[in-house]
Amino acid sequence: MKKPDLKKLKEIDFKKAAKDFVYGKPHEERRLGDLYIPKTGLYKHREWRGIKDTMYYFNNIWLYNYGKMVMDIVELGGPKGLIQFLKGTWRYRWMGECYLTVMHWFDRGLEGMRGPALRASAWHYRAMVNASITQIVGMFVRDQNLGGNKELHDKTIAHDETVWGGVFYPYKDQLENIPLQMIPYFVTCHVNNHVVLNYIDAVQAYGLPGDPCPMCQAEAGLFIEDDVPDFYPALVTTNEACDGSVATSVIQDWLINKPLFAMPQPMQFDDDSVLENCAKEIEGCFRFVEEQCGVEFHWDELVKHLEAQNELQRFEWEKWDVDANTPYYPINGVAQALYRIFQSQYGDRPIWHEVDGRVRKIMEKCVEEKIETFPKTRHRVIAWSCAPLYYSNWCTWAYNCWGLNTVINMDSLMFDMEIRTDSYENCLMDMAKYHEWAPMRRMAVGGLHHIFELWENMEKFNCDMVMMYDQLQCKGMQGVVGLFEDEFRARNIHAIWMPHALPDKRTIPRSQIRQIINDYMTTVMGEEPLDPTLLDFDDSDSW
Amino acid sequence: MKAKKNIKRTVGALAAAYAGLFCVFYFDLDGKLLYYVVEPFMKRHFDNMERRDPHTVPYEQIDSEYMKK
Numbered sequence: 023m024k025k026p027d028l029k030k031l032k033e034i035d036f037k038k039a040a041k042d043f044v045y046g047k048p049h050e051e052r053r054l055g056d057l058y059i060p061k062t063g064l065y066k067h068r069e070w071r072g073i074k075d076t077m078y079y080f081n082n083i084w085l086y087n088y089g090k091m092v093m094d095i096v097e098l099g100g101p102k103g104l105i106q107f108l109k110g111t112w113r114y115r116w117m118g119e120c121y122l123t124v125m126h127w128f129d130r131g132l133e134g135m136r137g138p139a140l141r142a143s144a145w146h147y148r149a150m151v152n153a154s155i156t157q158i159v160g161m162f163v164r165d166q167n168l169g170g171n172k173e174l175h176d177k178t179i180a181h182d183e184t185v186w187g188g189v190f191y192p193y194k195d196q197l198e199n200i201p202l203q204m205i206p207y208f209v210t211c212h213v214n215n216h217v218v219l220n221y222i223d224a225v226q227a228y229g230l231p232g233d234p235c236p237m238c239q240a241e242a243g244l245f246i247e248d249d250v251p252d253f254y255p256a257l258v259t260t261n262e263a264c265d266g267s268v269a270t271s272v273i274q275d276w277l278i279n280k281p282l283f284a285m286p287q288p289m290q291f292d293d294d295s296v297l298e299n300c301a302k303e304i305e306g307c308f309r310f311v312e313e314q315c316g317v318e319f320h321w322d323e324l325v326k327h328l329e330a331q332n333e334l335q336r337f338e339w340e341k342w343d344v345d346a347n348t349p350y351y352p353i354n355g356v357a358q359a360l361y362r363i364f365q366s367q368y369g370d371r372p373i374w375h376e377v378d379g380r381v382r383k384i385m386e387k388c389v390e391e392k393i394e395t396f397p398k399t400r401h402r403v404i405a406w407s408c409a410p411l412y413y414s415n416w417c418t419w420a421y422n423c424w425g426l427n428t429v430i431n432m433d434s435l436m437f438d439m440e441i442r443t444d445s446y447e448n449c450l451m452d453m454a455k456y457h458e459w460a461p462m463r464r465m466a467v468g469g470l471h472h473i474f475e476l477w478e479n480m481e482k483f484n485c486d487m488v489m490m491y492d493q494l495q496c497k498g499m500q501g502v503v504g505l506f507e508d509e510f511r512a513r514n515i516h517a518i519w520m521p522h523a524l525p526d527k528r529t530i531p532r533s534q535i536r537q538i539i540n541d542y543m544t545t546v547m548g549e550e551p552l553d554p555t556l557l558d559f560d561d562s563d564s565w
Numbered sequence: 566m567k568a569k570k571n572i573k574r575t576v577g578a579l580a581a582a583y584a585g586l587f588c589v590f591y592f593d594l595d596g597k598l599l600y601y602v603v604e605p606f607m608k609r610h611f612d613n614m615e616r617r618d619p620h621t622v623p624y625e626q627i628d629s630e631y632m633k634k
Contacts, residue, residue, distance in 0.1 A: 064600055065593040080590050115611040122599050129596075216604070220611075228619065248617040277622055565600075 046072030046136065049398050054134060054422055055555030063564020068129065075136050083132070083144045084125060087151060091124065094152055099159040106170060110162035114249050116206040117158065120214045123565050124151060127213045130415040130565075131356045134422040139395040142384040143357035149377035150364050154209050156371065160200050164253035174198070179311055180254035182271070183208055184262040184460050185285060187369030188441075188453065189307055191327040196317040202257065202274070203241045204368065206250060211240075211411035211525040212360065214565040218412075218525045221247060225273075235495050236526045238266035245277040254280070256314035258307055261286040263462035264498055283310040290469055291458040301454040325443045331370045332440045337378045338362065341385065345429055346483040350388040352395045353381070355417030355428030359409065362434040363461060398552055400425035401516075402484055406432045406476050407466055407491035407499055410522035413532045416539075420489075423536075423556035424543050430483045432476075436464040467498035470505070477513070488517040493524055518542045532561055 042051075047070075057065045070076055095107050111118050128147050135143060162168060164175040177197040179190060183204040190199035210217045221243030226232050228246050230239065244250050259271040259282055275282050285303050288296045308319055345351040345358075353361075365374050388395055403426050405417065417428035436459055442448040458464075465472045476488065490506060493499055503519075510517045518539055523529035540557055543549050551557055589595055 062600055064596045067592050068590060080587060084590050085586065112610075115607075118607040118611060119604055122595075122603060126596055126599075214604075216608075246619055248619075276624060277619060279622070279625065 042072075043070070044073055046070065046075060049134070049422075050552055052134065052422075052553055053555045054553055055557070055559045058559050058561065060560045061563045063126070063130070063561040065129070069133065071136060071140075075140055078140065079132075079144075082141075083128060087125060087128065087148060090148070091121070091151065091155070094155040095159055098156055099163050103159050103163050106162040106165070106168055107159060109168045110158070110165065110251065113168060114206070114251065115220060115247075116210045116217050116244075116249060119217050120210045123214045126565055131354070131418055133415075133418050135354060135418075137395070138352040138384050138388050138393055139354055142352035142381045143354045145377045145380050145384075146353060146357035146361035149373045150209075150360060152373040153364060153368055153371055154205055156373075157200050157205050157368075160198055161205070161251045161253045164198075165251035167252050170251075170253065175253055176255050177315055177317070178254045179315060180257040182257075182259045182262070182267070183367070184267070184287075184462075185258050185260050186367060186457055186460065188328065188331060189258070189285075189304060189457065190311065191369070192308065192319045192321065192324040193311060193315070193317045194327055195320060195323050197311070197315050199369075200253060201368065202250065203244065204364075206244050207237070207240050207525070208411070212414050215412040215525065215527055216565065219528070221249070222526055230269075233495060234269070235264060235266040235493075235497075236524050236529075238264075238270045240525055241267070242270045242273040245274050248277075250278075256281040256283070256310070258283045258285055258310070260284070260460070262460045263467055264496070281310075281314055283307055285457075287458050287460050287463050289463070289467065291455075291463070292469065297451060297454050297458070300458055301450045304450065304454055304457060321446070324449070327370045328441045328443050328449065330375070332443075334365060334370065334374050334378060335437070335440055337382065338434075341381075342430070342483075344385055344389060348389065349394045349396070349399065350385075350392060351429065352384050352388050352393075354396075354421070355403075355405065355431065356415045358428075359405070359417075359431045359433055360414060363436075366437040367461060396421060396427045398425045399427040400549065401427065401487040403428045403487045403489050404430050404432075404476070404480050404483055404485040405489040405491065407473075408462055408493045408496065408524065409433070409491055410493075410520070410527075410530075410535065411525045412527040413522065413535055416520075416532070416535060417489075419536065419556060420539060423551050423553050424539065424549065425552050426487065426489075426539075426543075428489065429485060430479065432465050433461060435475075435479060436461060466496070470502065473499075473502060474509070477509075480515070486516065488515055490517050490519050492519045492521045494521050494529060495523055516547070533558070 054069065057067065057069060059066055071079060095104050099106060111121060128144065131147065132140060132143055162170065164170045164178055166172070166175060179197060179199050180202045181199060183201040187199055187201070190197070207218065218240050221240040222236055224246045225239045225243035230242065257278065257280060259274065261268045271284065283306065285307050288300060290296065311317065312319065341351070341353070387393070398421070405428050409431065410416070417426070420426035420428065437456060439452065439456060441452040441456060465475060480488065488510070492503065520535055520538060521530045522535065
């Protein structure tokens, strides 16, 4: 038996070790990169965050959310819902390969978080999981491929994920609206990005070119692979964000072969006459839904849900105020970005209100007690343009490694409005505007002066650095790279270009994204990493 | 006496289960099981699944009738 090295034992500072055990190690001593098993992104062991935060993570995040992932299914679908859920897990790849990896999505986003930042960000994740399960159960209990309920099927409208769920508020007491691709495509890219590659490959194997937006490719690939539940009698599509998605709609239309209403969003949406036209199209959509699903327009129902959505918007403004003007904002970059886009696009649901209530308490405590939630912040970063879905947690890494705190991002700022409910006309006009301000369209491909809203938001949120996403297959945004370069130079702004291919990690791997940031931080900013073990590690095969 | 013993046993079993779950959590055993066993199994299942051939789907557009209205 090997004798213990007494010299080494003597060198251990037991007092400090005990302190680290109780409170967790200081940021600079954490060595989070050492926890990874190479390639996989798995942990040799999960991070020890001190007794309080580790036990919070174990009890209130890990155990709680695993439990809720079962309870939510039963609550939303009943015992039969659970059976349908299991059938769906066996039938659809995006479900079978993704669902159980959810807690590792939490892990990636919440690495290194402590105290209120850990708690508030985790609540945002919890809301997204519940909203996802709502859709998944909704699809499976209606799915005719799985022998689902035909009556419910006939009272359901499907829509492109970029059609705002609020368009269907007047019918919420009579039908369910479920986005076609929000779970099979969007959410799975974040949770387990191995899955989406099948759909991209499927559509390219079918003969479609490989250079259009991979989001459009993947969404079309879902239908080529026949991997979408049959839960609806009719669907509403859109052209958003670009002509790539029009092509997706064509493929969907062919393979779905059901009544379809196309509700395009105009490219130049500032023109008032365009707004009127858009309002007419929403009314056309109302008629389509009424004819296809046999439902009636209920004004009171519309007002009820719009008022509830306005309440969510007002809290979002309160959050932005704290975020912009204090160091006490408890939500990290990835939780802010994903929660906001999910909530504002999917529309009013009870879980958003429940979680906002919890986050409000945490945030108010931080403000009252002046708790600096991200104490190692060296730079306040605004992230602009469309983010890499396979590496949405880059901002967690960037904070842990470099102290880059992503305080706000473009997608959070899109739906920056309340909707009037004082008259049908005002309401419809505001709904049209909200519909026009869709993800990516609002800023990224909505006109030059909108994409240049970056400058005013930089000032508003007190940012000193820009993380400029460069989606290599977005033809719209590729066209303005040079203009941004000129402006960054003229305004003397530190900006890092982050190339990516939206859902496809094979084009620009996550390690390359990190290397680009590392290079900028060392060569241009001349800074040292907070945690050098995070500079370079291999997570090429991780979820 | 017997009831006391049962309570002790139950509490002991719950404590052991809690400790076991903590080990699963701390050593990322859930992740390892999913990554090395569950995902490859499901992947094989989905790779071998028979799927509709898109070529067999006709180009008919039933919604065009609706659009004519």
